[in-house]
Amino acid sequence: MMQNLEQFMNEVDVLLEQMLLLEQRMTKDYVADDVEGAEQVLQYHCNLKEEVKMCPQGLLKKGRDLISSIEQKPDDSGTSSMTPDKINASATIRHLLEGVQRKHRQLEDLWSSHKSQLEQNLQLKIFERSVYKVRGGWGYWCIMRRFVIGEKLVKGTRIGSAIKQTRYWRLLCSL
Numbered sequence: 001m002m003q004n005l006e007q008f009m010n011e012v013d014v015l016l017e018q019m020l021l022l023e024q025r026m027t028k029d030y031v032a033d034d035v036e037g038a039e040q041v042l043q044y045h046c047n048l049k050e051e052v053k054m055c056p057q058g059l060l061k062k063g064r065d066l067i068s069s070i071e072q073k074p075d076d077s078g079t080s081s082m083t084p085d086k087i088n089a090s091a092t093i094r095h096l097l098e099g100v101q102r103k104h105r106q107l108e109d110l111w112s113s114h115k116s117q118l119e120q121n122l123q124l125k126i127f128e129r130s131v132y133k134v135r136g137g138w139g140y141w142c143i144m145r146r147f148v149i150g151e152k153l154v155k156g157t158r159i160g161s162a163i164k165q166t167r168y169w170r171l172l173c174s175l
Contacts, residue, residue, distance in 0.1 A: 005089050008066055012096045015059050019103050022051055026107075026114055035129050038122040045111075045118055052111050056104045063097045 026048055032038035070090050071082065 002085075002089075004066060005092065008063060008093065009096065011059055011062070012100060015056060015100060016103060019055060019107060022048065022055065023107060023110060026052075026111060032121065032125060035122070035125045038118070038125040042115070042118045042122055045115055049111060052104075052107050055107070056100050059100060060097060063093050063100075067093050 026045065030041040030044070032041050067090055070086050070093075
């Protein structure tokens with residue numbers, strides 16, 4: 001029994017390490033410059049979903065089976081064969097399984113939130129491409145600069161005055 005428990009604990013350690021590596025692969029910041037790149041990054045991320053989904057399944061089943069073998073039904077006399085060692089082993093396995101399940105839920109949540117960010121990035125790239133097609137290079141330049149207009153272009157206009165006033169009030173408020 002102790003050998004099975006030690007082997008299971010080692011397998012949990014290996015799985016948690018694999019989950020950590022999977023988490024790192026999921027959260028890498030792949031910067032896409034265009035729509036095709038954003039689609040590729042999103043597709044790569046979607047392919048990771050299967051790994052996230054299947055990652056702990058075998059170990060969870062093995063842990064449940066191990067608990068079942070430890071917590072055998074009482075014998076015919078009605079007395080339980082649970083010794084303190086078996087009770088501790090069962091509790092340890094349950095604790096490890098809860099930790100694996102918690103980490104698995106975190107990975108699924110991370111996958112979902114990161115997918116949402118990648119979808120938004122793809123929509124932004126599609127929008128940028130559309131603006132470039134409609135407006136040509138100038139519109140694309142404005143989008144890429146996130147609509148920041150340089151002072152030289154607006155000097156002497158109402159926008160230029162508004163920028164100066166905004167800076168002035170920010171300066172006053174920060175004092």
